[in-house]
Amino acid sequence: MVPGDLKDGRIVIVGASLTGLRAAEALREEGFTGSLTVVGDEPHPPYDRPPLSKQVLLGQATADTTELPMRRDPEADWRLGVRATGVDLLAKRVLLEDGESLPYDRLLIATGTRARPWPDPEEGALDGVLTLRTREDGAELAERLAAAPERVLVIGAGFTGSEIASACRERGLEVTVAERGPAPLVGALGGTLSKLAAVMHRNHGVDLRTGVTVTALHGDRNGSFTGAQLSDGSRVDADVCVVALGAIRNVEWLADSGLAAGPRGIACDAGCRAFTMYGIVTDDVFVAGDVSRFPHPLFGYQMLSLEHWGNAVEQAEVAAHNMVNPGPLRRPHLAIPTFWSTQFGLNIKSVGVPTYSDYVVIAQGSLEARRLAMVYGYQGRVTAAVTVDMAKSLDYYRHLIETAAPFPPPPGAADRAIAADVPIPSDVPDPSGLSHGPTVALTGYLPDRRLTVVQPAR
Numbered sequence: 001m002v003p004g005d006l007k008d009g010r011i012v013i014v015g016a017s018l019t020g021l022r023a024a025e026a027l028r029e030e031g032f033t034g035s036l037t038v039v040g041d042e043p044h045p046p047y048d049r050p051p052l053s054k055q056v057l058l059g060q061a062t063a064d065t066t067e068l069p070m071r072r073d074p075e076a077d078w079r080l081g082v083r084a085t086g087v088d089l090l091a092k093r094v095l096l097e098d099g100e101s102l103p104y105d106r107l108l109i110a111t112g113t114r115a116r117p118w119p120d121p122e123e124g125a126l127d128g129v130l131t132l133r134t135r136e137d138g139a140e141l142a143e144r145l146a147a148a149p150e151r152v153l154v155i156g157a158g159f160t161g162s163e164i165a166s167a168c169r170e171r172g173l174e175v176t177v178a179e180r181g182p183a184p185l186v187g188a189l190g191g192t193l194s195k196l197a198a199v200m201h202r203n204h205g206v207d208l209r210t211g212v213t214v215t216a217l218h219g220d221r222n223g224s225f226t227g228a229q230l231s232d233g234s235r236v237d238a239d240v241c242v243v244a245l246g247a248i249r250n251v252e253w254l255a256d257s258g259l260a261a262g263p264r265g266i267a268c269d270a271g272c273r274a275f276t277m278y279g280i281v282t283d284d285v286f287v288a289g290d291v292s293r294f295p296h297p298l299f300g301y302q303m304l305s306l307e308h309w310g311n312a313v314e315q316a317e318v319a320a321h322n323m324v325n326p327g328p329l330r331r332p333h334l335a336i337p338t339f340w341s342t343q344f345g346l347n348i349k350s351v352g353v354p355t356y357s358d359y360v361v362i363a364q365g366s367l368e369a370r371r372l373a374m375v376y377g378y379q380g381r382v383t384a385a386v387t388v389d390m391a392k393s394l395d396y397y398r399h400l401i402e403t404a405a406p407f408p409p410p411p412g413a414a415d416r417a418i419a420a421d422v423p424i425p426s427d428v429p430d431p432s433g434l435s436h437g438p439t440v441a442l443t444g445y446l447p448d449r450r451l452t453v454v455q456p457a458r
């Protein structure tokens, strides 16, 4: 390789899922002709996760048919079923669990997240206690639902928990949802929409218990799950329990690497270049997808952690571009976070960062109609919008966010000719009071919310 020829050399990608695949494809599309190795600890070629909580649970698809289509052959050496155990930044090598090490000129870390397990390992090991993240998880849960259990208990009413509950009801199964916060989705969407979510759960026959914690899981002599104890003293008898307590970033393998890897992800700059633990930017280690944590100018340069399909794709492409182009040609990852969910017959779409808000306003439609667009504002600027069965308007709101438009938004957004309703507090709770986190989270500081108290000199 000619020194400085970024289109050649050795690139290693760790993480063979959505981000890893899209980055590998984009590297070739960007003209990378060197050697490309993709390491993944799952035994499968990259597959798609969103159908696992939707079509797969409804029996409309099987978990083994969720393979991600390839845009092109990335001509990569796929090292599947092998875990990376470390990175030597100085020697520029990725260490593998089988003892081998892979040399690289540039490295992309795309190790995503895993399901947060039930905190008590013994209870979590009961037969019938499941999580949902992998293809195997999806297949097992689908099989359990197909066996018509008497009742399913879902712990946590974030997006995944709510979609599972919705699928259960669609299959005619009894389901109890236990949520520590005041309502489903409250951590992601704030107070107003979470009230609509609670109505949807109950109208569809979900036994929704909010403001409660599950304190213990019980099993029979054979080690099969039989039910759970709740903090309000009640007990739920069920044969299947799905623990939907959010995700954990796969960063432990980088503990000794010297990279800025922590529970919120791996910090990188807007060009996807990883930071070291001293906050110094690297130039040969890149990060993208769910495991990354990156600053965004539209959200006060706060570090964002996302668990969004669209972000994984767009960030993978930016990372790939920047890995094979010199500094002045590099691009920032400035995409506006976008997320969708289907549950209880509703199509929910989110753009921006709803938790980065102090007020919300219903700009179109109404809660009663269950068809609406809610706009979120922070200190007089539009920062997010969520539509319920009104996805057509989303681009308009994306434009308002991109242009830092004043909040509340001007009238005439779409089908509503009058000014929006009166803004009300967005009512985003403290995440520590929830059993799940939002799928888009600010992980830095808000300038007006001081987190450090400086003691006056004595």
Ligand SMILES: Cc1cc2nc3c(=O)[nH]c(=O)nc-3n(C[C@H](O)[C@H](O)[C@H](O)COP(=O)(O)OP(=O)(O)OC[C@H]3O[C@@H](n4cnc5c(N)ncnc54)[C@H](O)[C@@H]3O)c2cc1C
Residues within 6 Å of the ligand: 014, 015, 016, 017, 018, 019, 020, 039, 040, 041, 042, 048, 049, 050, 051, 052, 053, 082, 083, 084, 085, 110, 111, 112, 113, 114, 132, 133, 134, 160, 250, 253, 288, 289, 290, 291, 306, 307, 308, 309, 310, 312, 338, 339, 340, 341, 342
């Ligand atoms: C059930 C479910 C439903 C979802 N629904 C939606 C939705 O409706 N809308 C939406 O926007 N998003 C949704 N998502 C989120 C979306 O799937 C993720 O944003 C996306 O998968 C992120 O891709 P990723 O490649 O960054 O990470 P991941 O998909 O987590 O992939 C990371 C890969 O790296 C592997 N890995 C980890 N550590 C190592 C290691 N040390 N060595 C080698 N390999 C390693 C992991 O096993 C995994 O294969 C959903 C996710 C789930 C689980």
